[in-house]
Structure formats: structure tokens, C-alpha cells
Amino acid sequence: MTLLTTHNPIRPLPEATASELMHIFIDQDTDALLVGACLALLAQRVPEAHELAAFADSLFEVAVPFPQAPHGAIDVVGTGGDGASTANLSTLTALFLPTLGVPVVKHGNRAATGVCGSADLMEALGYDLSRAVSDLEADLLERRFAFLFAPAYHPLLGRLREIRRRLGIPTIFNLLGPLLNPGHPPLQVLGVAREELLAPMAGALARRTRLERAFVIHGKDAEGKGLDEASIEGPTTVVAVREGRVLAPQVIVPRELGITQPDRHALRVADRGEALAVARGIFGGAGHAEFRPAVADAVALQAGLGLVLHQGGSLDGLAQIFRDLRAALEHGFTLPFPMTGVQP
Structure with a gap:
């Protein structure tokens, strides 16, 4: 939990920090109230491209795969x-x-x-x-x-x-x-x-x-x-x-x-x-x-x-x-x- 308490979520997050934060969000042991509070804080500013990409990459790591879509899809x-x-x-x-x-x-x-x-x-x-x-x-x-x-x-x-x-x-x-x-x-x-x-x-x-x-x-x-x-x-x-x-x-x-x-x-x-x-x-x-x-x-x-x-x-x-x-x-x-x- 150190990440959530020592890093201000209002400021842009480094890619590694964004990735770690997303893993904390989806961890079944993370308190729901803490997740909700952090989501509310993040909603107060516009995320940057590198943060969005890091969040998405972290979620793809734990996603169920699907075959690559065909050309032109x-x-x-x-x-x-x-x-x-x-x-x-x-x-x-x-x-x-x-x-x-x-x-x-x-x-x-x-x-x-x-x-x-x-x-x-x-x-x-x-x-x-x-x-x-x-x-x-x-x-x-x-x-x-x-x-x-x-x-x-x-x-x-x-x-x-x-x-x-x-x-x-x-x-x-x-x-x-x-x-x-x-x-x-x-x-x-x-x-x-x-x-x-x-x-x-x-x-x-x-x-x-x-x-x-x-x-x-x-x-x-x-x-x-x-x-x-x-x-x-x-x-x-x-x-x-x-x-x-x-x-x-x-x-x-x-x-x-x-x-x-x-x-x-x-x-x-x-x-x-x-x-x-x-x-x-x-x-x-x-x-x-x-x-x-x-x-x-x-x-x-x-x-x-x-x-x-x-x-x-x-x-x-x-x-x-x-x-x-x-x-x-x-x-x-x-x-x-x-x-x-x-x-x-």
C-alpha cells in the first residue's frame, strides 16, 4: 500500500508507477474503499498518454488472449x-x-x-x-x-x-x-x-x-x-x-x-x-x-x-x-x- 499513500495520484504518474497502481487496483486483496478513493482522485485530472498506455498494458498482461483480428478489421x-x-x-x-x-x-x-x-x-x-x-x-x-x-x-x-x-x-x-x-x-x-x-x-x-x-x-x-x-x-x-x-x-x-x-x-x-x-x-x-x-x-x-x-x-x-x-x-x-x- 506504500504506493497509494506516498504518491500523489493527482500528479502524472511515471509509467512504472502507473503499471504498479493498476495491479493494485485489480488485486482482490486491495480494499474497495481505497480503490474507489484513488479512482475518484484520478478522475480529477486528464490522464496523459503514457499513463493510459501503461494502464492498458498492465491489464493486457492478465487478460484472456484472443487471436489477432484480420486485416482491415x-x-x-x-x-x-x-x-x-x-x-x-x-x-x-x-x-x-x-x-x-x-x-x-x-x-x-x-x-x-x-x-x-x-x-x-x-x-x-x-x-x-x-x-x-x-x-x-x-x-x-x-x-x-x-x-x-x-x-x-x-x-x-x-x-x-x-x-x-x-x-x-x-x-x-x-x-x-x-x-x-x-x-x-x-x-x-x-x-x-x-x-x-x-x-x-x-x-x-x-x-x-x-x-x-x-x-x-x-x-x-x-x-x-x-x-x-x-x-x-x-x-x-x-x-x-x-x-x-x-x-x-x-x-x-x-x-x-x-x-x-x-x-x-x-x-x-x-x-x-x-x-x-x-x-x-x-x-x-x-x-x-x-x-x-x-x-x-x-x-x-x-x-x-x-x-x-x-x-x-x-x-x-x-x-x-x-x-x-x-x-x-x-x-x-x-x-x-x-x-x-x-x-x-
Whole structure:
């Protein structure tokens, strides 16, 4: 316990200290109140890239391994913590991209502080969260999609779930989740809830040796509040990571893509039931009673970023890609996995 009592967690941690601290967090013998207090302290400042990378590396050391994702595979994920209670845009995008020929290795969990986590939605759609590794490999080959349920690969983090729930605030683990995909996909679209997180998250991704390209994104809603996704209401800042380098930020504006201002509550969901209904609407297309045009806009925008990344192109072509994908969503799409008990 010397580390926690003699080192001020508010100051940046050396990499070795960050690594040691993470091992203390996941040690079953560490007092939960002490872990909670330390997480609360860490939440008071923006972590640095080297700290995030060290934390993630320590967790990979004790993770259950998964085979390397195939060439061109992508993960689309957000840190959460924006309080916007939007539909599961990253997950819906991850389900849409395989229909465009993009392999997806989606890593996710149940909601810790939000309304509906990616795993909550996947389970509601009839996806078996306990699928064996061999089945997931076959899914990637045959269907271009696999969902890796975080607790199956990071079991030592289970004890922290209740601590995080009781704290009721975003913690360092909201930031680490997107860095812990056991499939190590070479591509990633990663949304952050706060603008000041763009640089450290991009820097942490740049340190991942198996990552080829990424977009770290931060959107603003109509009132200027931060979103951990590309926004259809306000500007979105995009920081590209390419072959270990963090590039200069770029900004995309909805009106320049032809996106009209939506109703301010068009993307919001109140509970898991509504999140599932919104998902059904997207799968069913414009003819479905639950189809929300604004959600289709948002999914098309996230998917457009994923497709640009997959193709190795630039944001200059995003407007046309967005229009094409938005038109495709009018017709709905088939999920890249068999559902049980729930129909779209």
C-alpha cells in the first residue's frame, strides 16, 4: 500500500508507477474503499498518454488472449461519460459496417453509468455473449462480425464494476475500455466525451504496435455539450492516428455534409427498451414504425468515418460517403449474426 499513500495520484504518474497502481487496483486483496478513493482522485485530472498506455498494458498482461483480428478489421467505440443518453450509435454502426464489407471486432460491456451498454443491446438482440473463441473466429470469417464481451477477456476487472457503479462518475476505466480490445483490431474509431481527452487518447493509441490507423473523435451537440461520437448537431473534431503518429486535428460540420438540424431529443433514449426499439427501427429501414431519421444520420456519419478509415482515404470524401450510406439505411439491413427470440 506504500504506493497509494506516498504518491500523489493527482500528479502524472511515471509509467512504472502507473503499471504498479493498476495491479493494485485489480488485486482482490486491495480494499474497495481505497480503490474507489484513488479512482475518484484520478478522475480529477486528464490522464496523459503514457499513463493510459501503461494502464492498458498492465491489464493486457492478465487478460484472456484472443487471436489477432484480420486485416482491415475495425472497432467502433466510445468512452461514455457524456451524459447524453443517446441510442447505441457505436454498436449500431458496428452492426452496419459488415454489410459494407468491413470486418468488425467489437469489444464492449454492460452499462456502468449509462442507460444501455453495448453488451446490454447485443444480448437484447439475441446475441450469445458467451460464444466460444472458435465460434467467434468463424463468425469473423463468415459474417465479418464478432462481439467480444469484456468480462470474458478481462475477468479481473469484475470486482471494480460495483465500485464504479457506486462512485457514479466516469473513471479511468471509461477511458481504458476502448484501449483493451483483446482482438487488437488494426483500425479504430474512438469517441471521447471531453475535448481535452483527444490528445492523450490519440497518444495512447499511437503507442499500440498493432494499430495501423485510427480516428479519435469528439462531437458537440446543439448546446455545445461534449459527445463521445461524431455529432449531427454541431462540429466534430477528428484526430487521426497513422502508423504511430498523431496528426493535426480536423473539424467536420454537419451542414457541410448535408445533415439538417434534428430535434434536440431525436437521439435520446430513456431506457433499454427504447434503445432496443430504436435499433429495430434502424434494422428495418424507413418503413419501420420505430425508424428515426436522426439516428440514421448519426449511424451513417459514424459508419462513414469507419469506411474512410478502412479504405485509407481522407475526410475530403466523407460527404459523398455519408450520402451513400444514409440512402442505404433507408432500406434497412440484415444483422451479421443470427438472432434468437427478438425480431427487428
